[in-house]
Amino acid sequence: MGRLEDRNVAFVRTVVSSGLRLQEAASLLTFEVPKRRLGGGRYYRGKIAAAVTRSKKQRTYYVSSDAVGDVESYAASSRAWVIRRAQKAGRYDRLPEMRMLIEVTRGLKPKVRWCDQDGVIGEQELSLLTWQERILLFEEGPHGPEPLWLWLNERGLPFLPSSWENVFRTANKRCERILTPPEHLRRDPHQVFAPYATVHSGRHSFALYMLVVLNYLMDQRFGLTPEERRDFRLLYGDPWFMVQNLLGHSSRETTVKHYLAPVADLQLRAMLASTDDDPAEAPMPELDAVFARIARESEGIQDIDSRLVPAAGNAA
The missing domain is CATH 1.10.443 (hpI Integrase; Chain A)
Structure with missing residues (x-):
């Protein structure tokens, strides 16, 4: 770098x-x-x-x-x-x-x-x-x-937005070169050893992380009853609505479409949506364990330092 x-x-x-x-x-x-x-x-x-x-x-x-x-x-x-x-x-x-x-x-x-x-x-x-x-x-x-432009290049001039793509591309190649073992040591020649990230992967990671954390806070830390959770959502919106506003999406459907699909294998729709179950009777596992499980069982998700990192971003 x-x-x-x-x-x-x-x-x-x-x-x-x-x-x-x-x-x-x-x-x-x-x-x-x-x-x-x-x-x-x-x-x-x-x-x-x-x-x-x-x-x-x-x-x-x-x-x-x-x-x-x-x-x-x-x-x-x-x-x-x-x-x-x-x-x-x-x-x-x-x-x-x-x-x-x-x-x-x-x-x-x-x-x-x-x-x-x-x-x-x-x-x-x-x-x-x-x-x-x-x-x-x-x-x-x-x-x-x-x-006044925050990000500058080595010449002290503004670093153009499009230039960040090349920074990530170079970093991905470097990770692949360092983390991929020699061919004669690989059991599977098609196995991927290095993580792959884009600028948009960071946005995906933020969205997935916030969805899990906001639901955890609402259901566990606040200790709300089902009725109190419904009142809370009426006043402030559910976690999907909060994340929608943080991401600047025009509709809730856009948020759900792009950030529910990658973890559909875990049936996170039920875990993240509103529920009438008392959270005290079925507590959520520790968040690090939830993130690791999502990465392990979901296609296109990488677990890097206990964070969710989609393998490839889109334009959401």
Whole structure:
């Protein structure tokens, strides 16, 4: 993974813990990632701009404290290093277009104000900025212009969303090369020894993990009676509805279609849907055991470090 390993780790952990799509996670600006604070909890909340989502609707996303910590470490190390190199090389001074940030307004619909290279002032609602417009945004740092685009390449320039596919492709090939034993030692020449992941696998992992955890919390940790569970679902929606909103799906059916099917062999429809059984009479196994069982008995699911990782993602 080279000198930008911390960038790649931070990106993967952001996707896995938030369920963001490739373009959504790849288009983040530095100030759109929540900042960790003392006593802030395990998850932090942020906003995804409408222009970079598939539905073109702004939504709230949640990202783990560990992932935010990875982003902050990346920003303070390799990201700062490539920016300083680019400044010394005069790379930003030669860009054909740059918009220097003046301010980001407060309120329900924050606006970004900037000044271009000709001194012309521009303004746009933050949520309506496309990824192509976001790439042009810079701020004045202690040593010169610095990109507001979070993920940068080794030249200190914005790392395009499509480039992440190649990062994963390279990592998959490396895993296959290292983990696949020599041909003369294989019992089955067609056996797969290495995991295979895509950016979208992280989104799938998030969805499946949240479905299991939310149902577990509702049925076990909260200790709700069947009547209380029904009332809870009427007020807040069942886990399928919650995950639908987290993923930004337009309908519950889309969520069920894409995330129930991979685990149909385990009859998780009954386990995850509402039930009239008292959970105290039939407690769910420990979550790690549930995840391992799903991976073991379901086609297309890999178990990596006690997490569900679909073997191949789709466009959900």
